Amino acid sequence: MTRASRIPNLGGAKAYILHRPHTTVNALARQLGAIGLDVRECWPELPPDALAADFVFFDVDLGFDEQFPWKPGEAPMPLVALIGSEAPGRIEWALSQKADAQLLKPIGTAGVYSALLIARQSFDARRRLADQIAALETRLAERQTIVRAVAALAAQGVDDGRAYAQLRSLAMSWQVSVEQAARRIVAMSEEGDDHSNIA
Amino acid sequence: MKRSIQIGVLYSRSGTYSLISDACRQGVFRAVADVNANAASPIELVPVERDPQGNIDRYAPLCEEMIREHGVRHVIGCITSWSRKEVIPVLEKSGATLWYACPYEGFEANEHVVYMHACPNQHLVPLLAYVIPRFGANGLLLGSNYIWGWETNRVARDLIADAGGSVLAERYLPIGETDVSRLIAEIKATRPDFILNNLIGTSSYAFIAAYAELGRHDPHFRLDRCPLLSCNLTECELPAIGNTAKGNLCAGPYFASPTGNGRTPAKADLPQPASSFEAAAYASVRVLAKVLAGNADATFADLPSVFAKATFQTPFGDTVIDPQTQHATLPVVIGQIGNDCFETVSRTDSVAPDPYLSRYDRAEIFGRPRLKVVS
Numbered sequence: 001m002t003r004a005s006r007i008p009n010l011g012g013a014k015a016y017i018l019h020r021p022h023t024t025v026n027a028l029a030r031q032l033g034a035i036g037l038d039v040r041e042c043w044p045e046l047p048p049d050a051l052a053a054d055f056v057f058f059d060v061d062l063g064f065d066e067q068f069p070w071k072p073g074e075a076p077m078p079l080v081a082l083i084g085s086e087a088p089g090r091i092e093w094a095l096s097q098k099a100d101a102q103l104l105k106p107i108g109t110a111g112v113y114s115a116l117l118i119a120r121q122s123f124d125a126r127r128r129l130a131d132q133i134a135a136l137e138t139r140l141a142e143r144q145t146i147v148r149a150v151a152a153l154a155a156q157g158v159d160d161g162r163a164y165a166q167l168r169s170l171a172m173s174w175q176v177s178v179e180q181a182a183r184r185i186v187a188m189s190e191e192g193d194d195h196s197n198i199a
Numbered sequence: 200m201k202r203s204i205q206i207g208v209l210y211s212r213s214g215t216y217s218l219i220s221d222a223c224r225q226g227v228f229r230a231v232a233d234v235n236a237n238a239a240s241p242i243e244l245v246p247v248e249r250d251p252q253g254n255i256d257r258y259a260p261l262c263e264e265m266i267r268e269h270g271v272r273h274v275i276g277c278i279t280s281w282s283r284k285e286v287i288p289v290l291e292k293s294g295a296t297l298w299y300a301c302p303y304e305g306f307e308a309n310e311h312v313v314y315m316h317a318c319p320n321q322h323l324v325p326l327l328a329y330v331i332p333r334f335g336a337n338g339l340l341l342g343s344n345y346i347w348g349w350e351t352n353r354v355a356r357d358l359i360a361d362a363g364g365s366v367l368a369e370r371y372l373p374i375g376e377t378d379v380s381r382l383i384a385e386i387k388a389t390r391p392d393f394i395l396n397n398l399i400g401t402s403s404y405a406f407i408a409a410y411a412e413l414g415r416h417d418p419h420f421r422l423d424r425c426p427l428l429s430c431n432l433t434e435c436e437l438p439a440i441g442n443t444a445k446g447n448l449c450a451g452p453y454f455a456s457p458t459g460n461g462r463t464p465a466k467a468d469l470p471q472p473a474s475s476f477e478a479a480a481y482a483s484v485r486v487l488a489k490v491l492a493g494n495a496d497a498t499f500a501d502l503p504s505v506f507a508k509a510t511f512q513t514p515f516g517d518t519v520i521d522p523q524t525q526h527a528t529l530p531v532v533i534g535q536i537g538n539d540c541f542e543t544v545s546r547t548d549s550v551a552p553d554p555y556l557s558r559y560d561r562a563e564i565f566g567r568p569r570l571k572v573v574s
Contacts, residue, residue: 009559
């Protein structure tokens, strides 16, 4: 069951702040602590255990790609950009990291909680979308397999329409996707030209 | 020679929630008098007062005026969350602190605010944890149409779902609206197990009276069967409600119980305020006075280090304030309105604040979810 609202569960979440020691970091750490997060500060790079972080806040003013143990744009957790100078080059770099939310310096009390919720939601949405696209791409790549499976079934003497319907009903009875069923049929037809075991 | 320090007082003396303002003002002025009467105190507090007259747009300018014209660094005031959120930008700009003496909906921890009354883990969560096992989990949620009602009901929706219940309806009235006939009709139609009343002021009084009338005609809606719940109803509003409020269940850090049951033991030099609003406003000034006695120039930036070390004697008992969130650790009392006062039905001492409900644990509050029979 899905519900529109949930008490956001941020208690004990781990947040890393990648920023040189500064009052900005103190204010941000104070607010994250008040919200209930476990805060680690680091500079100039993220330690290995940051891979298990729930959130990473990173400095846009002095940041660079090599600070992160992942490729630009491939962070495995929500990122929040800490923006001071709004120079176009710096914004462009922050965008290349695919920050999910932003906070403008100087950072005070306001904005931190909403940044957490927005970052988490947009990260989750982005990841869901990426998973969907990957699944669709996989299915797309199997188009040729489906054509070959339909051809193999049609070789038993039915027309293309019937062969495709047969493929679908086989997928259903094997409880696999049409693409997986097609791969099986192609493999069987390649083992020998005997198709009698399919139906 | 005592050092005189001006403090701001920002309560509306008219408007729909003026009874609460009156209670808070009483607490403030009583505490100021007590502090100033103490010969040993190195400071004398001088209140500077402004009255926004219940007009939301007057809060920020009047707060700014006190800060600008009188150099006030500490303001005790605001009843609604709406007004608190209006003054926060002024406080941030000027480095001042608001001492806030009302229950609120949580999800805030501003370093320019000291939260001296209850947040949801100190009112709504324990109230529903008490009510749901006794009356059932299907609730109907009401509120005045602003942030207190919206956010409190939002948390209530989650709690009710966690307890396995349903929200039968969620309805809002404009602040000050007293036509509650549609609410009563919907309650009659949905027959909930309890009603969470986040209406404020005159809307709330009208609703409580109309619901009592409904209970006279239909025993399902008697308060011992389908109770009205509130997280902000106290003694200070009883005169406006009269005996129709009898049986309401309310959560708060304090009730002035003449039976002495669950009452915080009186300290020799502390009064027994008439309501938790008065108590929280009184506590705000006493805590502030202790801070200023140590450092007369203390600003918001000095508060966390003082809070980290100090315990304050207040009408709530020995009170500590979490330096990180600046929320007070408070007793949680559930009171039932009796003949002319609240009777304590449950009391838990020293509940630490958790304004973001980041320590909320469904199993701890409502137990493990029961398995449903699937046929």
